[in-house]
Amino acid sequence: MTKATSGKTHRADELVTVSGVSAHFAVRSGLLRRRTGTVKAVDGVDLVIRRGETLGLVGESGCGKTTLARTILGLRPADEGEVVFDGHVISQLPPRDLKPLRRHMQLIFQDPYASLDPHATIGRSIRAGLDIHGIGRAAERSAIVADMMNRVGLDPALADRFPHEFSGGQRQRVGIARALVLNPQLVVCDEPVSALDVSIQSQILNLIKDLQADLGLTYLFVSHNLAVVEHVADRVAVMYLGRIVEIADREALFGAPRHPYTQALLAAVPQPDPTHRRTEAPLAGETPSPDVDYQGCRFRGRCPVAIDRCRTQEPELAGPVNGHRTACWRVADGL
Amino acid sequence: MTALSSPMHSSASPAAPIAPVIEVRGLRTHFTGETGIIRAVDGVDLHVRAGECLGLVGESGCGKTITALSLVRLVSPPGRIAAGEILYDGRDLVKASEADLLALRGDRISMIFQQPKASLNPVIQIGWQVAELFCHHRGMARRAAWLEAVELLKAVGLPAAERKALAYPHELSGGQAQRVMIAMALALKPRLLIADEPTTALDVTVQAQILHLLRGLCRDFGTALILVTHDLGVVAETADRVAVMYAGQIVETADVVPLFAQPAHPYTRGLLHSMPVQGRRRDRLDAIPGSVPPPGLTMAGCRFAPRCSFAFERCHAEPPPLVGLPDGRQARCWLAIPEPTRSRSHSDDVARPGQPD
Numbered sequence: 001m002t003k004a005t006s007g008k009t010h011r012a013d014e015l016v017t018v019s020g021v022s023a024h025f026a027v028r029s030g031l032l033r034r035r036t037g038t039v040k041a042v043d044g045v046d047l048v049i050r051r052g053e054t055l056g057l058v059g060e061s062g063c064g065k066t067t068l069a070r071t072i073l074g075l076r077p078a079d080e081g082e083v084v085f086d087g088h089v090i091s092q093l094p095p096r097d098l099k100p101l102r103r104h105m106q107l108i109f110q111d112p113y114a115s116l117d118p119h120a121t122i123g124r125s126i127r128a129g130l131d132i133h134g135i136g137r138a139a140e141r142s143a144i145v146a147d148m149m150n151r152v153g154l155d156p157a158l159a160d161r162f163p164h165e166f167s168g169g170q171r172q173r174v175g176i177a178r179a180l181v182l183n184p185q186l187v188v189c190d191e192p193v194s195a196l197d198v199s200i201q202s203q204i205l206n207l208i209k210d211l212q213a214d215l216g217l218t219y220l221f222v223s224h225n226l227a228v229v230e231h232v233a234d235r236v237a238v239m240y241l242g243r244i245v246e247i248a249d250r251e252a253l254f255g256a257p258r259h260p261y262t263q264a265l266l267a268a269v270p271q272p273d274p275t276h277r278r279t280e281a282p283l284a285g286e287t288p289s290p291d292v293d294y295q296g297c298r299f300r301g302r303c304p305v306a307i308d309r310c311r312t313q314e315p316e317l318a319g320p321v322n323g324h325r326t327a328c329w330r331v332a333d334g335l
Numbered sequence: 336m337t338a339l340s341s342p343m344h345s346s347a348s349p350a351a352p353i354a355p356v357i358e359v360r361g362l363r364t365h366f367t368g369e370t371g372i373i374r375a376v377d378g379v380d381l382h383v384r385a386g387e388c389l390g391l392v393g394e395s396g397c398g399k400t401i402t403a404l405s406l407v408r409l410v411s412p413p414g415r416i417a418a419g420e421i422l423y424d425g426r427d428l429v430k431a432s433e434a435d436l437l438a439l440r441g442d443r444i445s446m447i448f449q450q451p452k453a454s455l456n457p458v459i460q461i462g463w464q465v466a467e468l469f470c471h472h473r474g475m476a477r478r479a480a481w482l483e484a485v486e487l488l489k490a491v492g493l494p495a496a497e498r499k500a501l502a503y504p505h506e507l508s509g510g511q512a513q514r515v516m517i518a519m520a521l522a523l524k525p526r527l528l529i530a531d532e533p534t535t536a537l538d539v540t541v542q543a544q545i546l547h548l549l550r551g552l553c554r555d556f557g558t559a560l561i562l563v564t565h566d567l568g569v570v571a572e573t574a575d576r577v578a579v580m581y582a583g584q585i586v587e588t589a590d591v592v593p594l595f596a597q598p599a600h601p602y603t604r605g606l607l608h609s610m611p612v613q614g615r616r617r618d619r620l621d622a623i624p625g626s627v628p629p630p631g632l633t634m635a636g637c638r639f640a641p642r643c644s645f646a647f648e649r650c651h652a653e654p655p656p657l658v659g660l661p662d663g664r665q666a667r668c669w670l671a672i673p674e675p676t677r678s679r680s681h682s683d684d685v686a687r688p689g690q691p692d
Contacts, residue, residue, distance in 0.1 A: 060538035061509075167626045168395075197394035197627065198565065199642075202609035202620035209619075224539065231611035231620065254614065268543040269613055270568030274591040277572055281544040285494070286510050 015186055015218050016049035016072055020081035021091070022242075023067045041067040043242035044081070046317065049186070054212065054219040056233030056250070058226060058265070060287055063239040065222050069188050072220065073105050074098050086185060103133045106179035110191035112171035116163040122174045123149075123159025129182045148177045151214070152207060169200035173207070180211065188220045193228060205231060226269050230254050238262045241287065241298040244317060248324035258326045261299045297329070305330050355382035355422075356527050356559040357406065357444075362419035364398075364405045366630075373631035375401040375414070377583035380657070383576075385526065388553050388560040390574030390591070392567060396630050398583040403529050403563045407444055408436050423527070442472045445520040449532035451512035455504040461515045462488070462500025468522045484522075491518045491548060510541035517548065524556055531563040546573050567610060571595055579603050582628050582638040585657060589664040599666040602639045637668070645670055 022044055027037035041064045049055045049072075059065045070076050071091070072083055078091040088101060106129075109115040116125050123145055130141045146156035152173040163171055172192065179187055189208065193201040209232060212219060223229050229236055230250060237247040238259065246259040257263045267282035285302040297303070300310040309329050318332050319325035326332075364376035376398045383389040393399045404410050406421055408428060421428040423444070428436065440446075448454050456464055465484035469475040475483065481500075488496040491514045504512055513533060520528055530549065534542035550573055553560045562573055570577055570591065577594045579587040579602065587600040598604040605623040625642040628634070637643070640650040649669050657667045 060540065169626055198567070198606055199394060199609055199623035200626060202611075202622040203624075205611070206619055206622055226539070227611040227613045230613055230616055250616075254616075264540060266613065268540045270542070270546070270566065270572040272567045272571045272595060272607060272610060272612060274571040274574075274595050278543070278547070281540075281547040283540045283543070286508055286541055287538065 013050050014048050014084075015051045015086055016047075016220075017084040018045055018047040018068075018072060018081070019084075021045045021047075021068070021071055021078045021083060022080035023064070023071050023076065024079045040242050042071060045242075045244055047237060047244065047247075048322070049218060049220055051185075051218055052212075052216055053234045054221050054232050056229035056236040057220060057222045057239065058224065058229050058236060059239035060224060060265075062241075062287055064242040065239050066190060068239070069190055069220060069222050073107060073188055074101070103129065103135075103182040104184050105186040105188070106182060106184040108172075108175055108179045108187060108189045108192045111195050112168065112175040113163060115175060116171060116178075118163055121160050121162060122154075122166070125163075126159075126174065126178045126181055129178065133182060135182070144181060145177075148181045151180070151211065152177045153203075167200075168196050169203060172196060172200075172204050176204075176207065176211070180215065180217075183215070184217070186218050186220065188222065190222045191224070192221075194223065194225065201228075208232065226254075226266060238265065241294070243298060243327065245299065245327045246325065247317070252324045258324070258331045259299075259328050260303050260305055260330070264302075264304075297327075353384050355384050358382040358420075358422045359402075359406065360420045360422070362402065362405055362421065363417040364401050364410055364414055365417040366414045368413060368631075371631065374583055375630055376405060379419075379580075379583075379585055381578055381585065381588070383527070383559040383561055385559050386553055386557040387576065388550065388562055388574045390570035390577040391561055391563045391580065392565065392570050392577060393580035394565055394627055396627055397580040398630070399563045399580050400531055402580070403446075403531050403561060406529060406561070407440055407446065409440075409446075441468065441519075442523045443525055444527045444529070445523070445525040447513070447516050447520045447528065447530040447533045449535050451509065451516040451536075452504050452507075454516060455512060457504050460501050460503060461507070465500075465515070465519050465522055468519060472523055484518075487518045487522055488515065491515075491521070492544065493518070510537050510545070513537060513541075513545055514548075517545070517552075521552055521556070521558070525558060527559045527561070528552075529561045529563070532565070533562070534569060535564070535566070542569070549573065567595075567606060579606075582632075583630065584638065584667060585665075586639065586667045587665065590662070593662060593664065599660060599664060599671045600639075600668050601643045601645050601670070605642075 021042060022040060023042040025039045025041055026035045027039055028034060029036045045068060057065045071078050074090045074093065082089055083091040085101060085105065090098060090101060126148060127141050127145045130136060130144060136144065145159060149156045149159065154170065154173050154177065166174065192208065193204050196204060205228065211217060221229060221232050233250050235249050236253045237244050240261050246253065246262045257266055264283035283302055288301060296312050297310040297315055300306040303310065307329065315327045315329045315332065317325045317327045359379060359381045362376055362379040363374065366373040366375055379402055381389065391399050391402065401410060405416055410416065416429055419429065455461065462481060462484050465487060466480035469480035469483050470477060485496055485500050488500055493499050493511060493514045507515065534545050537545060546569065549560060552558060564570060574591050577589060577591050578585045579600065581602050587603050595607065598607055608621040609623055611620060623642055628638060636651040636653055637655050640646040643650065655667050655669045657665050658672050659665055660671060
């Protein structure tokens with residue numbers, strides 16, 4: 001595997017450094033589809049993913065977590081800011097220059113059925129990355145595929161079967177094998193267990209953790225499921241309307257959440273314990289539409305502790321670098 | 336809030352010995368396919384009382400949705416109800432005419448589905464979709480029905496209800512659309528509400544609001560609620576009693592607190608232990624090995640036996656019956672049947688496959 005040698009200012013233990021990244025989508029309306037506005041799906045995000053860690057990225061639908069993940073992978077350009085992957089500034093690279101880097105960053109999708117070619121045998125799907133990047137001879141490729149199938153708990157004898165012959169859990173194993181066959185450094189897992197049944201979900205979560213230990217992988221784990229994120233992540237970033245509102249180590253974020261949104265999000269998860277029922281819903285309202293230009297804190301409309309300052313000034317993510325950081329005036333003031 | 340402030344049924348405690356609103360006995364729903372008959376629902380008994388919430392829980396393909404659809408005879412060919420009784424108000428709905436069912440559905444019995452937007456008419460303003468129920472089932476004038484609809488939309492927490500009543504479904508968020516569905520389901524104060532994964536498509540903060548709303552409506556109107564879900568957290572949060580389904584059958588029923596404290600069936604235990612639980616992190620999850628058997632697979636013994644770590648010879652040879660246990664519980668497991676030498680008075684005795692953590 002080729003190592004990057006660029007001399008950008010980033011620390012050696014940082015695999016991905018995201019600085020001030022924004023991703024904008026045009027809002028068009030009318031007969032002529034004229035541009036009438038902009039949705040800032042991701043708006044000024046700073047983030048670091050360290051080598052060998054699992055960074056959890058949580059938030060509700062429309063918060064921008066998938067768009068941020070796609071920007072980090074170079075699947076869409078950053079409209080502002082910069083993404084540095086292993087020393088390479090990838091946010092400005094044309095696709096041709098990005099290709100050699102792509103094998104080092106792979107993606108595991110939510111729906112393994114929709115993300116596998118129904119007409120290709122699973123062996124062919126798993127091998128596709130090796131073919132595209134011209135790795136090894138045919139016999140070597142088959143050996144790599146067989147080894148990877150073993151690692152993810154699939155019998156290599158099944159390589160000639162088609163996706164429809166597999167259960168959802170097995171298909172997700174295929175999706176994982178396909179992502180890992182290139183021996184990537186970064187794997188983005190986008191809701192990898194959300195489409196799976198509870199009894200299968202735990203098998204896949206255990207597998208994802210085992211493979212990280214065996215192969216030294218770095219994960220960006222994107223999910224709306226807080227219990228799943230708590231299970232896999234070392235650090236967790238919480239997104240709301242395109243911004244990161246809190247980031248901390250797992251224990252700190254789940255044990256002592258500071259941002260009112262994180263607190264509400266944690267309180268909203270139904271717990272499998274009927275003796276501790278909530279008496280009321282922890283948070284009123286819904287996430288507002290992201291196509292509005294916000295002044296002040298984006299969460300203030302639903303925030304139970306908002307003050308005047310929240311209406312006028314947007315809080316920045318504050319706190320020790322690499323420590324527990326929160327974007328909230330009340331936290332900054334010591335609430 | 337005129338629509339919601341005159342409940343037809345007084346609130347009832349689930350513990351009170353009242354007759355069930357609906358009682359299902361020996362329900363079998365079969366699908367005839369090219370490969371033979373698929374027994375999607377294979378002998379289900381259940382009941383739910385006024386004001387009570389029954390959680391019907393299971394994984395995909397276990398037959399929970401087909402059970403729910405069978406209750407209101409909404410299974411369409413090649414599916415059909417092959418056997419069983421669905422007793423509602425002294426009548427067997429299996430034998431009811433389509434005209435009778437049409438009069439019941441949406442009026443005395445209503446439903447909420449997972450995809451609210453797919454269940455709403457895209458070209459009718461939502462206020463009229465609610466008002467139509469009052470016109471059709473109650474013979475109200477359009478103007479009065481509209482006002483009633485707006486009041487109802489307010490009561491289910493739709494923001495700016497007067498204005499939103501004029502909106503079309505595509506102009507609503509998922510949570511708002513689900514509130515409209517709930518308003519429609521409750522418009523005529525049904526005796527029975529069947530909610531199939533009503534919050535699965537919603538964000539967690541909105542889910543909490545909707546569950547809270549459903550519980551309040553059961554309590555205030557005495558509506559019997561059957562909540563179909565795969566999410567044990569939602570069950571724990573909402574249900575009074577739980578029926579766990581696996582491969583077309585109910586494998587365990589119990590009140591919600593004992594079910595979570597001491598599951599009697601190894602499958603229920605496995606489900607509870609395999610979930611990551613916030614605040615109770617473990618390095619590894621206890622996965623249930625293997626996967627759910629495909630519907631239609633016939634087995635000699637217990638359907639869960641191939642995945643069960645407690646299975647012994649009998650489990651592979653002979654299917655266990657759903658047996659009654661102390662405290663009104665039931666489990667379909669050879670190990671859950673109390674041995675004659677053991678005391679029958681404590682549920683500890685039936686939770687033999689290990690203890691929960």
